[in-house]
Amino acid sequence: MQQETVKFTENDLAKYPFLKETAVYMKKLGLDIEELTSPELGQILFRAQDRLEQAILFVSTGQKGRNDIEIPSFPVAIMLAIATKNSFIKKRYALAEAKGAYLDFQAEPAERLMAIAQDFDWNIAVNSESGIPLDYFSVSFSDYLRNVTHLREAKWKLVNRLFTNGRVFLSQHDVARLLQEEVQRRIETRLDAKEVPQFPQPIMDIAEKMTELAKEKIGESEMEGFPKEVSQSAFPPCIEVLYDAASHGRHLGHVGRFTLTSFLVTIGMPPEKVAEVFKTSSDYNARLTRYQVEHIAGSRGSGTRYTPPSCSTLQTHGVCTGSDVLCRRIRHPLRYYLIKHGQTKPESQLQK
Amino acid sequence: MSSRDWVYERFSEFYKSPRYEFPSPASFSQREYGFLLFKERAMVRHKGFASSTALRSFVRQRIPSDVYHSCAYYENPEAEMDKKGWAGADLVFDIDADHIPTSCGKIHDEWKCSNPDCGVSGGMVGRGITPDMCPACGGVKFETKTWACEQCIDTTRVETRNLLDMLMADFGFSEHEIRTFFSGHRGYHIHVESEAVRSLDAVARKEIVDYVTGIGIDLFEEKKRAPHRSRQKKASTPTFSLGDYGWKRRLKRGMRSFLQTASKEDLKAIGIKQGGASAIVKNKETILNRCIDENRWNIVRGVGYETWMRIAEHVKNREISQIDTVVTSDVHRLIRANGTLHGKTGLLKVEFPVKELDTFDPFVGAVAFKGGNTRVSIWDAPEFKLSGETFGPYKNQQVTLPTAAAVLLILKGRAELAEVQS
Numbered sequence: 214m215q216q217e218t219v220k221f222t223e224n225d226l227a228k229y230p231f232l233k234e235t236a237v238y239m240k241k242l243g244l245d246i247e248e249l250t251s252p253e254l255g256q257i258l259f260r261a262q263d264r265l266e267q268a269i270l271f272v273s274t275g276q277k278g279r280n281d282i283e284i285p286s287f288p289v290a291i292m293l294a295i296a297t298k299n300s301f302i303k304k305r306y307a308l309a310e311a312k313g314a315y316l317d318f319q320a321e322p323a324e325r326l327m328a329i330a331q332d333f334d335w336n337i338a339v340n341s342e343s344g345i346p347l348d349y350f351s352v353s354f355s356d357y358l359r360n361v362t363h364l365r366e367a368k369w370k371l372v373n374r375l376f377t378n379g380r381v382f383l384s385q386h387d388v389a390r391l392l393q394e395e396v397q398r399r400i401e402t403r404l405d406a407k408e409v410p411q412f413p414q415p416i417m418d419i420a421e422k423m424t425e426l427a428k429e430k431i432g433e434s435e436m437e438g439f440p441k442e443v444s445q446s447a448f449p450p451c452i453e454v455l456y457d458a459a460s461h462g463r464h465l466g467h468v469g470r471f472t473l474t475s476f477l478v479t480i481g482m483p484p485e486k487v488a489e490v491f492k493t494s495s496d497y498n499a500r501l502t503r504y505q506v507e508h509i510a511g512s513r514g515s516g517t518r519y520t521p522p523s524c525s526t527l528q529t530h531g532v533c534t535g536s537d538v539l540c541r542r543i544r545h546p547l548r549y550y551l552i553k554h555g556q557t558k559p560e561s562q563l564q565k
Numbered sequence: 566m567s568s569r570d571w572v573y574e575r576f577s578e579f580y581k582s583p584r585y586e587f588p589s590p591a592s593f594s595q596r597e598y599g600f601l602l603f604k605e606r607a608m609v610r611h612k613g614f615a616s617s618t619a620l621r622s623f624v625r626q627r628i629p630s631d632v633y634h635s636c637a638y639y640e641n642p643e644a645e646m647d648k649k650g651w652a653g654a655d656l657v658f659d660i661d662a663d664h665i666p667t668s669c670g671k672i673h674d675e676w677k678c679s680n681p682d683c684g685v686s687g688g689m690v691g692r693g694i695t696p697d698m699c700p701a702c703g704g705v706k707f708e709t710k711t712w713a714c715e716q717c718i719d720t721t722r723v724e725t726r727n728l729l730d731m732l733m734a735d736f737g738f739s740e741h742e743i744r745t746f747f748s749g750h751r752g753y754h755i756h757v758e759s760e761a762v763r764s765l766d767a768v769a770r771k772e773i774v775d776y777v778t779g780i781g782i783d784l785f786e787e788k789k790r791a792p793h794r795s796r797q798k799k800a801s802t803p804t805f806s807l808g809d810y811g812w813k814r815r816l817k818r819g820m821r822s823f824l825q826t827a828s829k830e831d832l833k834a835i836g837i838k839q840g841g842a843s844a845i846v847k848n849k850e851t852i853l854n855r856c857i858d859e860n861r862w863n864i865v866r867g868v869g870y871e872t873w874m875r876i877a878e879h880v881k882n883r884e885i886s887q888i889d890t891v892v893t894s895d896v897h898r899l900i901r902a903n904g905t906l907h908g909k910t911g912l913l914k915v916e917f918p919v920k921e922l923d924t925f926d927p928f929v930g931a932v933a934f935k936g937g938n939t940r941v942s943i944w945d946a947p948e949f950k951l952s953g954e955t956f957g958p959y960k961n962q963q964v965t966l967p968t969a970a971a972v973l974l975i976l977k978g979r980a981e982l983a984e985v986q987s
Contacts, residue, residue: 354737368783372781375811530891
């Protein structure tokens, strides 16, 4: 819609090295990764390592340096993150870069912010509706929806937005926040390399160091999975209702059935036990039920193991039964189970 | 010949007629097709066709009772689900009387308890909405016979009108991007085939569902978060403000039009107390011009937080569209193909222009079988209209009916062929 009127400067690229134009800059630079360990290019590698360290420790990207070091240090940091093959590091790094950009986006003049948005193929314009503040932007609803999927606050729901004729009206602050999501996705995509090339030894050594650092940072707590025994007393209210309905033979809708099955399978109930839950159902068909349960458990079909829908999806489809105190703190029924399980003594365990 | 075989022959004649054309959806060759086979009553899926000629010859050969295609576009429609290569999907909405309370109360629907040990011999029978549990034996399995009456269609039409208004005014789609269909049974399908929606994932589509069904509007959320608030006398002023965009515009417009004509009885019917209802009717001008237009909610004595919330809630429920939430958020959904017969009615899924929603009569426009008469024995059927002619009600009688009416009654389990033909 809007023509790109702003040309990005080297200062812009140093601030936002994830822009497409960085590739042009890098091509001109003609960097050879074998030379990264040389004294001249050592500063770039050093800054790249710093980017990752800051991300792992503080979700930050650290102190910016000279443009000719800052810009190339970004693709090198990407390479380092790929070399770690560690999903925590990759996620954390993408988040840190995106958060840093978000702070800078808020201070950009409107034209430059729009140019950045257009780098992500957004359909964005300066607001021209008289009823809406003049310093607002208008964004197509599809660009908006693509970027609010992880944002949880009520204000991001489309029902609570200034919305007309396909356009969502946003303050600069809101645009910056949504662009943060774009940046994170773009970097995550780059880090999601299918094949990891053979990196020079010094690169691998740094990657090793980063992995150690990450392990220290996250500790062992994040590595824990679901408790070994199934504890019915830790079921969230929605699952409790579904479980009760199914075991009394009442009919469940498609979403309800899927939610209950995927929940039970994910927390570790064996598929044959799950199938038994539906035994008293009026339309029970042993073979079909078994097939469906195994499909959801990933032992049939595509092998995808399905997890239950999030709280907001359950609300959309009318499966959410209204929340208790713990529900307000979580957004996924599995999270509820984990927390509640941690609080309750395993007294009413179901046989596994 | 069984009644079902006879219907099969009518379907076969219809699809084999040289005049029959398959209206094809956009990006035809990228769609997955699915068929419910008449005789085998089995589903055949994962079919792809290079041309509508190829599709037509498949249908002519197999004669399905129902034809579906994916809302999605695939690189390889015939592959297994996770190897198809999803390349986007239309945004589709299904509005069906099955899941919406209708003014007829579905009194034309019948249910029969399937419990062989039901206290009532042969299983208890009832009319209207199927109960959760059999009143006689507590059984939970039922056979049902549904029906689509004009009131069912009228109800779904209102929901469709609300949806179309949102799609055009708020989402900004033009009439050319929106395709409206009668579903062939008791409701409407809306397809949006626009580049803007193709790549939206299930989460983004769910957000659209929430918009259309009014889920998560902050002023109602606030009430949920602080239910004690309404009981505090001092905090009786709503904090919400209405406006000129999105849902705030819908609520403002809806509250205006509701309060303009609402009588004391209308207000009491939505749970407003005598005092509040009187105050609203007596101060109508102030209510409309000061409260609603200027967001000043506490200037009419006797009309406080609780009253305003009831009005807003009522208006919200009038403004939403009761779509099937699962259909819209499923990016792999199969949906009935345009111009094909519905296996429960023998009516067509048929497209009509958006602006003709109010004038298009599905009981005329969706009739597929023209001409011919057949004698049928009818157990029980309510009065109905087809092609402008009124039939019934019938009870245990033999009647000669046009083919379309006979097909409908047979598929609905209300009649069978009067005599065995050779």
